[in-house]
Amino acid sequence: xxxxxxxxxxxxxxxxxxxxxxxxxxxxxxxxxxxxxxxxxxxxxxxxxxxxxxxxxxxxxxxxxxxxxxxxxxxxxxxxxxxxxxxxxxxxxxxxxxxxxxxxxxxxxxxxxxxxxxxxxxxxxxxxxxxxxxxxxxxxxxxxxxxxxxxxxxxxxxxxxxxxxxxxxxxxxxxxxxxxxxxxxxxxxxxxxxxxxxxxxxxxxxxxxxxxxxxxxxxxxxxxxxxxxxxxxxxxxxxxxxxxxxxxxxxxxxxxxxxxxxxxxxxxxxxxxxxxxxxxxxxxxxxxxxxxxxxxxxxxxxxxxxxxxxxxxxxxxxxxxxxxxxxxxxxxxxxxxxxxxxxxxxxxxxxxxxxxxxxxxxxxxxxxxxxxxxxxxxxxxxxxxxxxxxxxxxxxxxxxxxxxxxxxxxxxxxxxxxxxxxxxxxxxxxxxxxxxxxxxxxxxxxxxxxxxxxxxxxxxxxxxxxxxxxxxxxxxxx
Numbered sequence: 001x002x003x004x005x006x007x008x009x010x011x012x013x014x015x016x017x018x019x020x021x022x023x024x025x026x027x028x029x030x031x032x033x034x035x036x037x038x039x040x041x042x043x044x045x046x047x048x049x050x051x052x053x054x055x056x057x058x059x060x061x062x063x064x065x066x067x068x069x070x071x072x073x074x075x076x077x078x079x080x081x082x083x084x085x086x087x088x089x090x091x092x093x094x095x096x097x098x099x100x101x102x103x104x105x106x107x108x109x110x111x112x113x114x115x116x117x118x119x120x121x122x123x124x125x126x127x128x129x130x131x132x133x134x135x136x137x138x139x140x141x142x143x144x145x146x147x148x149x150x151x152x153x154x155x156x157x158x159x160x161x162x163x164x165x166x167x168x169x170x171x172x173x174x175x176x177x178x179x180x181x182x183x184x185x186x187x188x189x190x191x192x193x194x195x196x197x198x199x200x201x202x203x204x205x206x207x208x209x210x211x212x213x214x215x216x217x218x219x220x221x222x223x224x225x226x227x228x229x230x231x232x233x234x235x236x237x238x239x240x241x242x243x244x245x246x247x248x249x250x251x252x253x254x255x256x257x258x259x260x261x262x263x264x265x266x267x268x269x270x271x272x273x274x275x276x277x278x279x280x281x282x283x284x285x286x287x288x289x290x291x292x293x294x295x296x297x298x299x300x301x302x303x304x305x306x307x308x309x310x311x312x313x314x315x316x317x318x319x320x321x322x323x324x325x326x327x328x329x330x331x332x333x334x335x336x337x338x339x340x341x342x343x344x345x346x347x348x349x350x351x352x353x354x355x356x357x358x359x360x361x362x363x364x365x366x367x368x369x370x371x372x373x374x375x376x377x378x379x380x381x382x383x384x385x386x387x388x389x390x391x392x393x394x395x396x397x398x399x400x401x402x403x404x405x406x407x408x409x410x411x412x413x414x415x416x417x418x419x420x421x422x423x424x425x426x427x428x429x430x431x432x433x434x435x436x437x438x439x440x441x442x443x444x445x446x447x448x449x450x451x452x453x454x455x456x457x458x459x460x461x462x463x464x465x466x467x468x469x470x471x472x473x474x475x476x477x478x
Contacts, residue, residue, distance in 0.1 A: 013251035023171035054203040062211035072180025100130035136293035215253035229274030237422035245381035288389035307397035331456035334414035337427035346380035357394035368395035
């Protein structure tokens, strides 16, 4: 029996193609409305200039334009979704609300609250899998357990996909678009950034592609380079990554389309090792989402509780070291250049995320949670599961983590992955006069060549010894 009308609630799925909830609502309903809520419970805590809000704002404009072209329209509200969604459902008189699932603890609680309110009013709440290929309980071990190590999870993930490739089937919208509710007359204008309480950031200046078209452009640009991804991805001065992470975060792309494309490349004997490695990175994303879902204690606590016994550096000296790390003035060029990249652009190369995280934790002895929170505030692509998983990997407290006795040396990392110093010079022009050999440890060069640079805040060899002592509390065997 068809529903008279329904409401599709867009969240981390800012697109109008291959969209599960929208597809299902159009199949089930005679008339379908679409809404996006600027969530004040999230936005109120952000700085007034935030690149992510700019990105969402531009992406929403594209969604609204696409819906208009299909004969529908996008309703935009500003408030707490727990109140706004039930109120809008009542205002429109819809029979049900459709959305795609979110796996973060706060989102799960929010959706449960909305569902209860809708149920009390006699309305249904339908949620679907869309942002992942396999949900948190779909890839399990042979005895039905939850994986805590990536490689067995990846193997099971690939085996499950091979057994059921239908999970990659697209969810087409256009054949059913006639059921989209037409716009009112006159149609209200979308809210401006100022009306939302925000000011423009430097997103446009950085030329970060936004929306569905931006994601498509980046993916098309990446495909000719994907065969080299396995090597190029480690060098921050090289155009190696796909730069799609922010689009994954806000769902301006379809993960099913990406995986279909990569598998098609492999079937045609194209893509090389790079395509396989990039697919592994997509699987890492789902692995961390699964870990968060089954282990919500990782929000604020170690995946391995024994690591919560570690005594981190505290007090004014630790605060100053943390500030030096945040501001890119540790005296270690690769670390500082990476932090300046983050502060100026909201992006950080993945290799550098590992280097900077390990430096904060194992050179400075500062609690990984402080670094995690800083990244959460500044990363354009901030995703709770991936950010938490990455930081716990670096701190050795997470699942499938780096062993605590393996400590990145920031100098050798610099020499290996930015050998000519091209990335460093981009963000630290005061080191431009240093040679490729000197630039990785400027304190060893004649000071007149780098007069405006900082001395190292710690010496790595000494810090490494302190870290090994600090981690003795966990009694982890070598």
